Amino acid sequence: QIQLVQSGAEVKKPGASVKVSCKASGYSFTMYGISWVRQARGQGLEWMGWISADNGNRDYSQKMRGRMTMSTDTSTSTAYLEMRSLTSDDTAVYYCARAGAVLTTHFDHWGQGTLVTVSS
Amino acid sequence: EIVLTQSPGTLSLSPGERATLSCRASQSVSTDYLTWYQQKPGQPPRLLISRATSTFPGIPDRFSGSGSGTDFTLTISRLEPEDFAVYYCQQFGSSPWTFGQGTKVEV
Numbered sequence: 001q002i003q004l005v006q007s008g009a010e011v012k013k014p015g016a017s018v019k020v021s022c023k024a025s026g027y028s029f030t031m032y033g034i035s036w037v038r039q040a041r042g043q044g045l046e047w048m049g050w051i052s053a054d055n056g057n058r059d060y061s062q063k064m065r066g067r068m069t070m071s072t073d074t075s076t077s078t079a080y081l082e083m084r085s086l087t088s089d090d091t092a093v094y095y096c097a098r099a100g101a102v103l104t105t106h107f108d109h110w111g112q113g114t115l116v117t118v119s120s
Numbered sequence: 121e122i123v124l125t126q127s128p129g130t131l132s133l134s135p136g137e138r139a140t141l142s143c144r145a146s147q148s149v150s151t152d153y154l155t156w157y158q159q160k161p162g163q164p165p166r167l168l169i170s171r172a173t174s175t176f177p178g179i180p181d182r183f184s185g186s187g188s189g190t191d192f193t194l195t196i197s198r199l200e201p202e203d204f205a206v207y208y209c210q211q212f213g214s215s216p217w218t219f220g221q222g223t224k225v226e227v
Contacts (some may be wrong), residue, residue: 024166035217037165045157045165045208045219061216095164104212105171110164 002015002026004034004096004111011117012086019043020114021069021081022096029077035107036070036081046092051079054101086118122147122211125222133225139196141223143209148189153212156185156194159222160205168207169194199225 007021022034036048049060051070064073069082079096094114097107123146133139143154151172157165167176169185172192182197196203204227209220 039218044221045159045210047210047217047219050217059215063216097164104217105152106167106176106212107165107210108156108167108170108176110166113164 002072002098002109004098004109006094006096006111006114009115009117011119014087014118016086016118017082017084018086018116019047019080020094020096022081022111022117024077024079024098029072029099031101032080033101033104034070034072034079035097035099035104036068037095037097037107039095039113040089040092048094049073050099052101053079057102069077071072077119085114086116088118090116091118121216122149122214122218124209124211124220125219126207126209126223128223129221130224130226132227133199134227135199135201137199139194139199139203139225141194141196141207141225143187143192143220145190145192145211149192149211149213151188153213154185154187154192155210157174157208157210158203159207164198165208196225 003025005023033052035050051058053072071080096111098109125144127142154172156169159165173185206222206224
């Protein structure tokens with residue numbers, strides 16, 4: 001079955017960086033893309049960006065551009081999200097979700113989420 | 121940026137009742153690019169409806185989507201106990217792929 005398994009919870013200090021992984025299984029990784037979505041406690045969903053696992057094309061939300069980097073390793077079917085210069089506002093659950101490789105109309109499978117806590 | 125406004129913020133209903141959730145876009149969204157999700161506490165979102173009206177495989181037929189242009193609706197024909205959750209719409213018509221703020225369906 002299709003699964004996206006994310007790395008474990010992280011605690012970081014303000015100004016630090018974090019890298020979250022998302023390992024895909026059960027489908028052909030390079031036929032799809034991965035999107036990243038975050039959710040602060042008690043809040044709604046915020047789309048962060050998308051990367052094609054086929055050709056590496058990326059789209060970042062304006063808010064995140066410059067502070068986040070998305071990448072993929074097709075040899076291990078794993079996507080990565082790196083966030084830099086963390087602040088307390090970045091404390092949230094981060095989700096990866098399967099998207100299209102070129103055209104996306106929905107996210108049909110999601111990872112379990114990774115809690116990133118930024119605290120001094 | 122397309123802003124999606126969901127209403128109401130909270131919907132208080134009983135099992136067996138009909139739920140009608142609204143998602144209004146700040147500019148027209150192609151029906152191909154409007155999606156609905158359900159989220160329960162401690163879980164990731166679950167895809168319900170894509171392309172405004174297409175129910176994802178495995179989703180009960182009491183869930184249906186409709187609408188076009190700037191006004192979209194998710195309807196749950198008869199609420200089951202497991203349907204009490206938060207529902208989000210999302211658009212993929214233009215970047216950023218924005219979400220609505222959510223509607224909580226509670227008992």
